[in-house]
Amino acid sequence: MAEYKNNTIPGLIGIFLLTYGLFFPSLSAEWVSFIIDRLQESMDIMDSGQLLIASFAYISRNGFLYFLIYFSTLLIVSALAKTDSTAFSFLYIGATITVVFLTNQFYGESSSYAPHFLSLGLLLTLNTYITKQRYYYLTFAVILFFLITAMQCLNLIPLLSQWSFGADDLAVSLKTADSFITEDQLFTALYFVLFAIFFLIAVIFTLLVHLFNMQITTLKRFQVQEKELKETRYALTESKVYEEIHSLVHDLKTPLVSVRGLISLIEMKYEKSKDKKLKDYLTRVDHSIEKMNEMISEILYENTKKEIHVDEFLRYVISHLTLDDQKIRLEMEVQEDLPCIHVNKIRFARAIANLLENAIISFEGKAGFIQINVKQVNDTIRFQIKDNGPGIKEELMQEIWKEGFSTKDSSGIGLSFVKRVVENHHGTIFVTSTPGSHTQMDIYLPVSSEQGGAHYDIDYR
Amino acid sequence: MKKSSAVIGCLVIGFLLAASPFGGQDTTNSFNSYPNLPAPIGEESILFTSAGQAPENLLLAKIAEDLHLEGDYRPRALASDLYDYRTLVIIVGSSPYGLQYRNRTFTEEMDRTKQLLNEAELRGLPVIILHVAGAKREDKQTVELLKATAPYADYFLGLKSIGSSTEIIELMDAANVPVTLVKDLEDLHTPLNSAFR
Known part of the structure; x- marks a missing residue:
């Protein structure tokens, strides 16, 4: 025009x-x-x-x-x-x-x-x-x-x-x-x-x-x-930071194993003790250490997955979002009696959070809504995230999945990470967007995540 | 097709068109050209007029003034004005803007010229034709005026630059009109003077 x-x-x-x-x-x-x-x-x-x-x-x-x-x-x-x-x-x-x-x-x-x-x-x-x-x-x-x-x-x-x-x-x-x-x-x-x-x-x-x-x-x-040089330097720095974090997380496992061993020794020592409160504390500490261990494994290893209820998963995702200063209305609709999903909780939650954060950033402080809709579609669970933000320009639709692509001053690894995580879960991701109207992301995860091949697609209207 | 082809083509056409006047140039000058007339043909007083109203036709008045010829320059003179004169001198050159400046059409101008020529013939007055713009003014209307005047002319004065166009010379030759062609406008003084003295 x-x-x-x-x-x-x-x-x-x-x-x-x-x-x-x-x-x-x-x-x-x-x-x-x-x-x-x-x-x-x-x-x-x-x-x-x-x-x-x-x-x-x-x-x-x-x-x-x-x-x-x-x-x-x-x-x-x-x-x-x-x-x-x-x-x-x-x-x-x-x-x-x-x-x-x-x-x-x-x-x-x-x-x-x-x-x-x-x-x-x-x-x-x-x-x-x-x-x-x-x-x-x-x-x-x-x-x-x-x-x-x-x-x-x-x-x-x-x-x-x-x-x-x-x-x-x-x-x-x-x-x-x-x-x-x-x-x-x-x-x-x-x-x-x-x-x-x-x-x-x-x-x-x-x-x-x-x-x-x-x-x-x-x-x-x-x-x-x-500008390109600056972005490359930034990405390199970020990559090094991730590498460091990865090493640090890995290093956490050693003291954790020691703590767990010591807790087992304390449990054995006080096995005949009648102090129920103490036993209860020890059991809870052991569970927490077990949970922390699982989380570290999920961060370190992509293929570490476990069954989790969709409601619990979404609560975990939302808890990581900061919506206090925003004029955004977050609507969530989850179908009842959904089967559990088999995911790497930390990584898949990060992927969904990335999509939600992108939607929030796109509003640039203006009012709007983000709808999260989860339901079963045939043999898949569909995570649908829809916002009424400015949308994605037609010429950028082919670029958004590329590593390093960003319209903001960020590393540009957000959507490429999402794509990689969904693929790792044998899922499919679709993007539809109408500039000035809305953007909709649909992620389909197989009910049984052990089946199906990974792929992604783009649909532009 | 290269982008420069249009530019090159345009320049080549421009050069060819610019050079085209040289293509048919006749360098032999086979027509009769008298330096001056053997004897005077006109008498004073003279009516100088313009056929075609080209602005440069006014230079005839200046030449006549320089030669101290007795007469008047009347660019819009009518046949009825001839009664007081003994020679008619017409400077031919048609100009669309000149006609517009004088608020008349080419047809009206052609009619006026023909009436003047007819009246001159009736009165037995000698008619001298001048064409002073040379090859620069050989448009259709000027040639039409020359065609109309040639049969009545007793003498033709022009510039040598019209040599590239044989049409005007052929017209004069066909009407058996003596022709004098000069190199520069300044040179018109001598043959025009010899037509009267």
Whole structure:
């Protein structure tokens, strides 16, 4: 839609300018009268000053007329084809020559097309250096102004008459008057110099814009590279941190084994004791150590799984979320009598928490809702997480599973981790998203997790 | 197809079109060109007028003034104005903007020119035709005016640059009109003077 608008506005402006350009010769009758008055006065009193005024007025009038034609056709053609494409060049040449032809037919302007073909050739050559400009139309207009003025100067050089330059009505009169008053010397010298000046300005301006554009492009490339380097460094640091944590968690097992052995010794020592309270404490400590041991195993080993009720699992997940400062409504619906799921509790809970945290972050402090729906679908348990946040853009749908992808300043391992965990549980994950409406994540876990193959898919609406 | 092909094609067409006037140039100049007339053909006083209203036609008045020729430059003179003159000098050059400036159409201008020529013939006045813009003004309307004036002309003065266009010369040759072609506008003084003195 944005691209459509971008093309339509220049196109409409182009049509408006073209219409004005086609009527301009009729609207500039007074301008022409002024030129003829000055021209005749110059011959009457043999004054080259009056002739110069007439010639400047001619250059201004014709320059404006052809500026309107060349610029309006550019706007129209650029709405139809990309400005750096071959089709654009051909369309632009065709459209401009057609409009010039129509103007000639209606108003009896110059019937010579050579200057127009040369102007278009030069213009398109310069255009190749400015097509990727931010202010393209403005840059083109400036170059066009100088080039058109330069070409109008050529029209008044008497020597170039035989090369089809300046074949239009007023140019012929001006050149004949110059021939009569100054024997061609004034126009030949003056307009050759003016042509050189305007043409050089057009070329130098184009080169300056091109060089400036190149500098900006290089600067942007450096910025992107710097950002990528920063992200890589961050990911590396994070990876090292995870490695350290993994080692630390592993190291926890050694003292835990010692504690458990000592608890067993204490139990044996006080086996015949009648202190029931003490026995109860020892049993509870032993259970806690057993639980801690299981948790460490689940963190360290992906394949360490156990049966757990869905309700208990979800309570465990929600307990890790911080929703206090958020305006988000969390709705949870769990089907009754669901079978237990066989999961690595720590890892699978982290995966679900990641999805919920992504949804929370996407709201950026705004109000909304997140719905968690768990139910049995055929031989699977479906975990559905739906939010009414901003959604995911279509062009990003293929990228979200890649390691390192992130639209925020994070490590970008969140969704790739989720995918890996679901695959490890022989599950399936689907994502559907409509930008500006909602995002929905569906995770299907087999009731019997020992069966089924892992895969994931994306569905974009 | 390369992106530059459009640009190269455009430049080549431009150069070919610019060079095209040289293609049919006749360098032999096979027509009759007299430096001056053997004897004067016109008498004063003279009506100088314009056919086609090209702005540069005014230079005829300036040349006449330089030569101290007795007469008037009246660009819109009518057949009825001829009664007071003994020679008609018409400077031919049609200009759409010149006609617009004088608020008239080409047809009206052609009718006025024909009426002037008919009246001159009736009165037995010599008619001298000038074409001062050379090859720069050889458009259809100017050639039509020259075609209309050629049968009545007694003398034709023009620039050598029209040598590339044999059409005007052929017209004058067909009407058996003596032709003098000069290099520069300044050189028109001598043959025009010799037409009267």
